[in-house]
Amino acid sequence: MTLSPIKPPPRPRPAALLDLTPDWLQWVADNRLWDCAPASMLATMVAAGQDPATSEAAIAQIEQDPVYLSARRHQQMLRKLESVCANLQQVWQSDPAYGVIEKRRGVSRDEFVGRYVRGCRPVVLQGVADDWPAMRRWSPADLRERFGHLAVDVQVGRNADALFEQNKEKLRQRMTVAEFVDLVVNGGATNDHYLTANDEMLRRPEFMPLLADIGSMPPTCDRSLLHTAASFWFGPAGTRTPLHHDTLMLFHTQIVGRKRWRLVSPLQTPLLYNRMGVYSPVDLDAPDHARYPLLRQARVLETVLEPGDTLFLPLGWWHQVSSLALSMSFSYTNFDADVPNEFSYVNPSIGNW
Incomplete structure (x- = not known):
């Protein structure tokens, strides 16, 4: 059997590249892949204490580095995918009504699945919560009276951490519901403390009376799955959820207060x-x-979601949410439609780049 010859290794990297630390070498490659101007890069490197001649040579030589050239090839494929997304977005935006999130009542199951779920289109459903006892009952005082003795995990100290949502586990603080209600009611507008879906309190039997306060649901929901697929949100005016996307589709019903959603x-x-x-x-x-x-x-x-409004958030839509007043709301993912609601994402882990 004749074996194909092994391809020779690439030529050694030039001295200028070898003279850079790995961090600076990656910095040069990253910035050229971002198509930053070499002159601007050189100025930054010199200002940071790098040798001018070595820096200038490294910026020029990176263009011939085989690893960098491989990255450029992969970048071409990435940019093709980006252009596909941009072209499809142009088609979506050509709809004169694209910029307006519809508010609808009485949408049938077939229309909802076809127009909004498969059409990947956000919509605010009105009237869904008209028969919910929660609309008449839920308040900070009611929460304190019924559940004040129970302990929950809340996020505290969010104002001191710019990455408060990513670092939510570090910001957990255990307190009773009564203590948190008092903190919200007396603390004024702030983003510093928030009871979010991360606590998963609705998975606990002692909080099941809250689920009994939920009435009719959108036509694509399976009520029997609600106890495994619901989340409770409570916080003061000023709480914020940073820009992110979820990994599945969901409904979010506003019970008390108002929230502004940007998508x-x-x-x-x-x-x-x-x-x-x-x-x-x-x-x-x-x-x-x-x-x-x-x-x-x-x-x-x-x-803006008013009390009783239900937002349908389609798959993958980015959203940033701000509470305009003291807020209590309820989200749920108990889909019962001929459409999947479990998806996989290959998420980046680059960090602050």
């Missing part, structure tokens, strides 16, 4: 600098276009 199409993911998990570092309330210039191209949709 961006999943097809515009390449514009949102998604470098860690399902999160974006972009703040849609205070966009930093100098640091995140691609954000200028993103089309942001907005709606």
Whole structure:
């Protein structure tokens, strides 16, 4: 049997590249892959204490490095996928009604599945919660009276951590429901403390009376699965959920207070600098276009949920949520439709890049 010859190894890297530490070598490659201007890169390296001649040579030589050239090939395939997303987004946005999140009553199951679930289109359903006892009962005082003695895990200290959602496990603090109600009612508007879905209190039998306060559900929901697929949210005005996407579709019903939702199409993911998990570092309330210039191209949709409104969040839609008043809300994922609601994402783990 004749074996094919092994391909020779690539030529050694030039001295200028070898003179750089691995961190600086990666920095040079990253910035050239971002198509940063060599002159700007050189100025940054020299200002950081790097040797000017070595830096200039390394920036020039990286263009011939075989590992860098391989990265450029993969970048071409990535940019093709990005262009596919951008072209499909253009088609979506050609609908004159694209920029408005519809508010609908009495949507049939067939229309809901076809237009909103398979059409991947957000919508606010009105009237869903009209018969919910929660709409008449839920309040901070009621929560304190019925469940005040029970302990829950809340997020505390969010204001001191810019990555409060990513670091939510570090911010857990155990307290009674009564203690948290008092903190919310007396603490004023703030993002510093929030009882979120992360606590999973509705999986505990002692909180089942809250589920008894839920009445009719959207036509694609299986009530028998509610106890495994529901979350409770409670916090003061000023609480924020940073820009992110969920890994499945869900409903979110506002019970007390108002929340502003800002949403961006999943097809515009390449514009949102998604470098860690399902999160974006972009703040849609205070966009930093100098640091995140691609954000200028993103089309942001907005709606405010009033008490009784139910938002359907389609698959992959980015969203950033702010409470405009003391808020109690309820989210659920107990889908009963001929559509999957379990999906896999290959999420990045790059971090602050």
